Every structure is written in C-alpha cells, then in structure tokens.
Amino acid sequence: MKTRIMAAPYLVWMSVFIVVPLLMVAYFAVTTDKGTFTVSYLADVGQYTNIFVRSIWLSVIATAICLVLAYPLAFMLSRMKKHHQGTMLMIIMLPMWMNFLLRTYAWMTLLGNNGIINYLLGLVGLGPYKLINTSGAVVLGMVYNYLPFMILPLYSVMEKIDRSVIEAASDLGSDPRSVLLRVIIPLSLPGVYSGITMVFVPCISTFIISRMLGGGSNLLIGDLIEMQFLGNSYNPHLGAAISLVLMAIVLVIMTVMNQFSPDDQVLI
C-alpha cells in the first residue's frame, strides 16, 4: 500500500501537465471564442485532407526506411561482443547529443542548390539536382533524426535473444534464411512494433523538418497546427481541432498495430 504513495509525484505531474492540457485542447476544439459549443472547426479539418494524407504517407515511408536500415544494424549490434556494443551504441546516439535544429540546418547546407552535394556532383559533371525543398528531403530529415529511435528498441529486444536459441534452430536443420524467418523475426516483433511507434508518432507530428527541408510545398500536419497558433492565420480553435483529429488518427493506427502484436505487448 505504502509504495503507491511513491507514484504520487508523477500522478500530480501527469494530471497537471498532460490530462488538463488534453482536456483544454478538446474544449478549444469544440467551442467558439465566446465559449459556445460548435463542431464547425472539426468539420473544417476536412479541408486539409491532402495535408493529412501527405503527412501519413511521408511518415510511413520514413518509418519503413528506418526499419529497413535499423533491423540488420540492430541485429549485428546485438551479436557483437559486449564492450563493442557499448561503443557502437554511443556512436549511434552521438548525433542525438547535438541540437535537433542544428542537425537539420546542416542538411540544408548539404542539400541546397549550391550546397556541398551538388558542388561535389558538379565536379564529376553531374547535376545540379533539386535536392532541397522536396518531399524526399523531408523523408531524409525524418529518417536521419529518428533512426536511433528505431535502432534502440530493436536492439534491446534482439539483445535478449539467447544465442543458444539461434543455435538450436540451425541444429534442427534451419539454414540462415530459415533461422531469420522462423526465430529471429518472430522473437524481435515486439521491438519492431515499439520501434515503429517511436518513429511514426514523432514523424507524423513534426513541423521543423518539413519547414526547413521541404520548403513551402511540403506542408505537414505539424506545420498546419503551428500556423494556427503562431502564424498569420491565427486560429487556436482550428489548431485544437486539427490536433484532436491527429490524435484520433494516431490512436486508431496504434490500436490496429496492437491487434498484430503479441498478447503481452501493448504499445499504448
């Protein structure tokens, strides 16, 4: 009984800074300036379907690329000698010690029309290509910034796969491909699910990346929401309504994901 008291600080924190703001968002979304109930803001969200679709699409692509890049890396990492694992993990985490904005700015100078990549390509007679202000650049920014969030959960699950279980599979006649399909992938699924969540959710709500690397033409939901609060088209009620819809979409996607994940592994 006494241990419950220990959760009190967090419970207070959670109610003040999470529950109350959420309720306020919901309240703002369904009221006018005068405080009367309305669904018009929620209905207005429909105008931005294309932005929603683009956000989801780019986030799905970025998440998929992260998974493809991170899976073999995490597996290799989990099979390395323990002290090498630590070094490698640090190298993976290293970019995260640098400011998020700074990292994205760096990509602007790399990808720019007169940037380093186009300069180098020019030396061998190629380009210049339009690299920045494309949806590709946005996906690149997402992958670059959120890749560690895919690697870490995958690694922590794979690290727990006992070497002897893999040996047992090959002892029982599995070639390397069959070991991967029958043992490693099934046992690493919880990591796959949580990696997807950890990457997809920040991707779909990002606004800095798209604004810096996507130019004006690749507006994402995050940008849209930000504009309602800080931009010229100041409209906090619409912003709250968009946020609410976004939350609902994420919730639906995660619920669907949970249907596929193992029983004891619930993501949200």
Add this chain to the structure above:
Amino acid sequence: MENIISLKDIIVEFDGERVLKQISLDIKDKEFVTLLGPSGCGKTTTLRIIAGFIEPDSGDVMFEGKRINSLPPHKRNVNTVFQRYALFPHLNVFENIAFGLRVKKVPEKEIVSRVGEMLDLVNLRGFEKRSVQRLSGGQQQRVAIARALVNKPKVLLLDEPLGALDLKLRKGMQTELRRIQKQLELTFVYVTRDQEEALTMSDTVVVMNNGRIQQIGSPTDIYNEPVNAFVADFIGESNIINGCMPRDCVVEFTGKQFDCVDKGFSPNETVDVVIRPEDIKVIPAKDAKLTGIVESVVFKGVHYEMIVDGVDYKWTIHSTKDEPVGSMIGMDVDPFDIHIMKKTKEGAEKAYED
C-alpha cells in the same frame, strides 16, 4: 560396432588461448559416451565441434567415415539438447517439438503422428498447447529432448542436460535418458561434470582436463584404475600422497614402505600414491605402520567421514564405525588398494590446488 564419430588431433584456440590440445576420440555406434571434467576443461567445446558450431583450427572431424570439419550444423545428422534447453519462447510445446520437421517440410499428417510419438516417449501428452515458458524445469528438459529426437538423428548430443534440475529429478531423468537411448538404439554423447552421473549412465567415460583427454574407459575402469592423480581425484574422493618406488611392488610414503601390486617404474621414481577413503581400514594403533589422530567425524548417511591427522598427511577415511575425536588410531591398506601413478603435470596441478 564401428566408429560413427572420430575426432583426430583436434586443436581449438579462442583468442590465442588453446582450449583443446590435440584431442583424439572415437565414438562407436549406439554407444553412450560421457565427456566428464571440471568446467573449462574443453568438454563442451568438444561437443560443439561435433554439432558443427565450432570449426577446429586443425585436426579432422569424421562422421561415418566422411570428413565434416566445415559442414554447417543444419546439414549434420546430429541433434543437440542444450544446457539451458534453448526452447523457442514464441512457440508452444507442440510447435517446439515439430520445429525440425517443419523446417524439412514434412507433411502435416506425419508431423502430427511423429510429434505424438515423442510426446508419449517423454510423457508429455496433453501439454501440446502449453506455452514452454509455463513449464517446470523438468518438463522443459523433456521438450528439449523430444525436439531433438523427433528428427531421428544418428547421434544425440547432450550438454549438461540435467545441470539445472534438483537431485531427485536428476536421478529420475538419468534412468529415463538411459531407457530412451537403449529403446531407440541411438548414440549419445553426454557432457557433464558430475562424476556420479557419468559412472551410472555411460558405456564409456572420457575424462578431460585442461583441454586434454586424461583417460578413456568403462566406468569401472575409470573408477578402479585411474591413470593419474587428476582422474583419481576427480572420480570420487581420494587420498593423494607423494611417494616413491624403491623397487617393483614396494612403495614408500610418509617415510614407511608398503607392499603394492604396481611395477615398471624406474628405481626410486617419485610417484603419486592414491588411496580411496573407503579402502583404509581402522586398526589398533599399536599394530599399525600408519597412525594418526582423529581430527573430525562427519556422518554422511552410509558411512562416517573421518579426517585423520597423520602428521605428514591428513587422511580422509570412510568407515561404517566412528572413532572418538582426538583418539589415536592405526590405518591399514591392502596392497591392491594402493594405486601408484606416474607424476603428470596436470595431476600435480590438481593435487596442489586442493
């Protein structure tokens, strides 16, 4: 009977350290062979070479006359029961046992019947749908055995399979493994560091230490005729004393000469003298060449274990009758119970460690 597995001059190094130093071993078809030794002696490495997880740095691994040094594990006709079972946590009992058959794309009907046979063999009928994580240690052990045997391997490799079970369960499983081996007429290669287990179960015991085979023989040979002090000390308890051989059939230790039955040593060669605690008889001190003061007496169930201080050496004696602590007793040993062994480096190491 012919050799199903032959290891010839196997050398294995890990990070420059030699863990197997030229091992040669023949295993006959349908034989129960036990690799016995302390941890780090190379017995598990030897097993992993047969399974295919380790490729030796030099030497030949022969299986039914063919060299298989670099054949990967999944292409070998051997299966392993791993030390901590290594069951697949994402599969239930049935699917764990069926794993090898599914990999080989065996028809579903045959899978059901063969897994069924295995469940009967290891007494796990009714557990098919149970998650392996919800089984007791003994049950997991049975699943691991069934999972290996369902593939009808020629050789079953067992890596300390009973190490994690409690004493009573171990005894039961020992008998059961022996029954399975006889019933299916399989070759078993069994790794353990429990000498009693090795003696009760095996046709042949291979005693290993420090990356070398010390002795290969039947359990009775190993127990009664250990070739060196290490084997004598590892197989059961022993008194190991420094001695020398003035001439054939006479050995001198603790400053006195005794008759024995060993010959063929060079005159005055220093030797290890090994005497089993149960072979020392307690006699009145006045009639004895060997005397000592009883230092402690511990009741062990079948016998008393007495430590007797004989000034030069502390003797361990097993006797059904106890003597009062502090009393002076005499000790006697029959000539054929005095085992004389050539000094070996490893035997000496072991003797001095204790």
